[in-house]
Amino acid sequence: MPAMSRTSVEGPLFVSRGILATACFVLWILNFYLAFEAGSKAGAALWHVLAAGLDLLGLVVAFQASDAATPRGWLANLRATWLVLAISSACCAALAAVQETGLALIGANALLSAVAVLLVSHLWNLRGFATLTLATAAINTALYAVTPGADGRTTSNILFLSLLPGVVGTVSVLLRRDAIQRKGACGLSERLDALTRAINAKTSAQELELSITKTRIDELIAKVARARSLPLDPAMAREARELGGHLRQLLLEEWSDSWLQEALELEGLGGSVVIAQPTDVVEELPESSRPAILAATMLMVVGATLRGTQQGGTAPRSGAAHRIHFFAEKAGHDDARLTWRIGGVHKNRLSPLLWTELDSLGRAKARNDREGCSIVVDTAGRRR
């Protein structure tokens, strides 16, 4: 089922980037305070200051790496930069560590690195997060293991503190994935039933009309079959033309301009999204990218609203939705450029999941202006 594959353990991994950033900042303040005290008491202040500075720089990089609007192409570099800064900071802290500086400073530094891993891996996947956690824990522990006064107990303390946030983070991600799969399976079938019922109710009148037309066509054909002489009676020809026109009209009434419009109207969001004409390119978009385009559009419509109010886990309906303009155009030989214009919303107010969906389509570029924001994605492969 598509929903299941789409709920894989990809970023965003954690529920709140804000909480992680707060935790990191508080730990940095604690770290700085302990380093300052240790430096003034036991010397080596330069290394302490350098370690604190590198930690702060690392936090800025981690914060940027966890920002959903950061281009995905930058993330690998940001993570590598953070790792280099974290190792440098740990080296400085280890160089500054003497018997007198104590465990508190070393532990706080290890804990800061371990929590920062959660922030820097926020948009990564579980495997990447676990790997980075292990790497950071191993490096921190190894560095502290060679500092003066280090013993087995100290080392195990540092290892415990370095691994604790990673273990907690991994467990929370796995538990949440389990919950998502359970809720997803249940919610999807319920929603499918509801939408199918709604669409059946909507089309019952057309079905009746088609049934009446069918009866009339059957009767006409029976009349023609009885006559069988050529040329056919002009009255029958006139009736056939009328029925043909009526049948065409009925078929056109059932027709919608685009698959996106149809899906949005099903969700009651048709009035909130304006799909620019012509819609040829929208129709040519490959099946594989359509779920992501629809999900992204719906997340844009309701995501910002959801962030403006406390909706308690339910999707708001069209009454409270923001207005979106969507335009698809040809780009290059077979590619398409998708543009969303979202009025009155800053890009940072949009759902992190939105960027995951956009990322699956191609490289997304977002830009804010006074009246809202625009998102452009160049996606590969129009349907041939």
Added chain:
Amino acid sequence: MRGKRGVWRTRRPGVVSKYGTVLGLCITTASSLFLAAANRLQPWEFVAAYLVLAAVLVCFALMLHSDAWPSRLAVLLGLILLAELLGSEQQRDEFNPVFLPYTLVLSASSVLVLSMRKTWRSILFTFLAFLVVLGYTVISASAVGVRPASAFILAATWIITLAMRLGGPRALALYWGDFAVRQESVAAHIVAQNRRSSVAWNARHLHDTALRTLTVIGRQGAGLSSEELGEMLDAGASSGTAARPGLPLRGWTGVDVGASTPSKTPQPGELAVRLRRIAEKRARDGFSVEIHGMTGALAGPVQAAFLAAVDECILNAYRHAGAGHVDVLLSRTSDHVSVVVSDSGCGFDPSTLPADRLGVKESVLARMRDAGGRARVFSAPGRGTTILLEAVAA
């Protein structure tokens, strides 16, 4: 206790609070065991410490089911007692290797913040709890004459937990809200796709059957012999090409009047052969169709789409273009098959095709698209029409 008014009123803790409690339970257990192993405890200290630890763990477990304040208070006092029993004077010094487990035992008290409600009484209770544990930490450090580094670590953990308490539930609600939207989008896409597929199939089916027949009747049977008309009507009476089951056009069997609807699963490798049969059937006085080239074996759905689309192109050329001859060229590269249908009739402007003309739009363009291929129309008034049909061969 549930349902009683006043301070005894309780409720089940939220997800954030539960996770926090489990985390506090784990940290307390690990740190206590580490502390106990690091010290040489007197037997009574050993017994007392493990009894207190057991009591604290029970209270933590109770906190998973209810946020009643007695269990929280018991956890707070239990943790202080545990730190006092297990942490020696030396271990309260930040230079001691076992300083961190000692601090972590006290820091586990920060999970009390996660049960804090948005009432003054609850906020006051939590604040007082913080003051108690902070006061103990400062006093215990002062008593042994060391810097109260544990107090700073304790304060940091309480602040982080407070951030989780304030931001966690909202962040979780947003997370599930986004997830619900995404789930709805999946459902909407599936239903919309099914509906569009049904509508397209019906439009195509009716165009190729009922509308074709109505068009012939509307022209008083012009261009048909009595035998052909009879064959058409007889075929219609016994047609097996019903509308797709479960669709709005259930039971539309009577109107399929013998259009040359291709077999659903044609034999592979017979596209040219079958097209020649269609060409023979469509040829009549002054109108001829010639098939050139071969395509080799094709997948069933692709071949069916080619057959139906080419048939529609031939019929259009006969009915609308006024052409006397149609050429159909088949060719195949290693992975692509193309079919070109061309006539030298009156031509038309593809951009001005009326919306209700389903022939080119549905029976040719959409049909090829649904088969994974593509159709392109090249035409202009007075300059004939060429239709290029392409698809992947394998």
